[in-house]
Amino acid sequence: MLSEKLLDLAFTRAVTHGTLEMTTASGRLSTFGDGSEPRVSIRFTDLAAQMALCLHPELKLGELFVDGRLVIERGTILDLLQLLLQDTHGTLDELPLHRLRRIRSAMMRRAENNAARSRRNVAHHYDLDGRLYSLFLDGDRQYSCAYFDHADASLEEAQMAKKRHIAAKLMVDPGHSVLDIGSGWGGMGLYLAQVAEAGSVKGITLSQEQLEASRKRSATACLQDRVHFELQDYRATEGSFDRIVSVGMFEHVGVASYDAYFQASRKLLKEDGVMLLHTIGRSGMPYPTNPWITKYIFPGGHLPVLSEMMPAIERAGLIVTDVEILRLHYAYTLQAWRERFMAHREEVMRLYDERFCRIWECYLAMSESAFRWQDAVVFQLQLARRNDVVPLTRDYIAEREAALKEAEENMELMRSA
Structure with a gap:
């Protein structure tokens, strides 16, 4: 499944210290990191949520958490962010469409705040x-x-x-x-x-x-x-x-x-x-x-x-x-x-x-x-x-x-x- 492969790739790159357990909407369990603390367990409730995170992680991570479609079963949202950011000093930037999003955002921020x-x-x-x-x-x-x-x-x-x-x-x-x-x-x-x-x-x-x-x-x-x-x-x-x-x-x-x-x-x-x-x-x-x-x-x-x-x-x-x-x-x-x-x-x-x-x-x-x-x-x-x-x-x-x-x-x- 494409979204699972993309998430595996992204989390493998991002999580090198600590432990992230991911349960997909299909029930597949994957583990990333070196087995140390902090330990965070997440679960996706639907396939669309997985693809949404792949396509626009900076926006969808928060939206999926708030909507309950990305469930943090162990740890907190801060713990999850630590796993994703502490070694990369960024976000899941290698996922698709990132370059296009940056261009669009750069154009939008030129609008004047009158x-x-x-x-x-x-x-x-x-x-x-x-x-x-x-x-x-x-x-x-x-x-x-x-x-x-x-x-x-x-x-x-x-x-x-x-x-x-x-x-x-x-x-x-x-x-x-x-x-x-x-x-x-x-x-x-x-x-x-x-x-x-x-x-x-x-x-x-x-x-x-x-x-x-x-x-x-x-x-x-x-x-x-x-x-x-x-x-x-x-x-x-x-x-x-x-x-x-x-x-x-x-x-x-x-x-x-x-x-x-x-x-x-x-x-x-x-x-x-x-x-x-x-x-x-x-x-x-x-x-x-x-x-x-x-x-x-x-x-x-x-x-x-x-x-x-x-x-x-x-x-x-x-x-x-x-x-x-x-x-x-x-x-x-x-x-x-x-x-x-x-x-x-x-x-x-x-x-x-x-x-x-x-x-x-x-x-x-x-x-x-x-x-x-x-x-x-x-x-x-x-x-x-x-x-x-x-x-x-x-x-x-x-x-x-x-x-x-x-x-x-x-x-x-x-x-x-």
């Missing part, structure tokens, strides 16, 4: 029931890569360290005006106002749910006079800012809009200003975003490589003053999110349904695997309009982090007093 499409894409993921995110994120609802500055850091500590690290690179001083592009639930903006003592912070988002939550948080902290949040596209934003920060938003911009994004950033940044861009990317060659993730989780998204970003930065007249690449930090972050999500799975079921739970289990596992066994990383790019606004060495980052940490501790003492 303001209307961007808002629809954001609403698809971020305007879900707010209770969902409270079940697996930290208390500040930081929905981006944490920064594990010591080995035993908790998720909460690592997310605080991320904010501290970004604020240090931004060199925010008392009185500075800050623009937060893609402000999420407001945590970064509130940190810059409360701890770094920014004079004013404007956060912009395309999510109605996040906007309402951010405004409530600003009011609760009595910061309405200094921290404002707006439902606004970056292309429509006006003003002039000492600092610009953007965390976990650039992934949604799309290649065709990179010029517009960086040109808008330069226009909004003062001549002696500093910008910090924190975005997921890839360390390898340009490659289409996983089609399952694009279809079900983040429509319009793209993970850039530096060679895609740099030309647009240069054309905008911005200078790259610092680049840092965070590698496994997001894998640890996603592991914490996945474990918390699975621990609260019954509560998610009450909010949505079984299919939603399976989609999100798959999403979190796929994302974690991309950072553990593929080339997904996080870029932190520091940008400026002039080459003399950032110190000559990176010593200032540690110095400012220490001062910010002391300010955090003082604020905590005041709260507990």
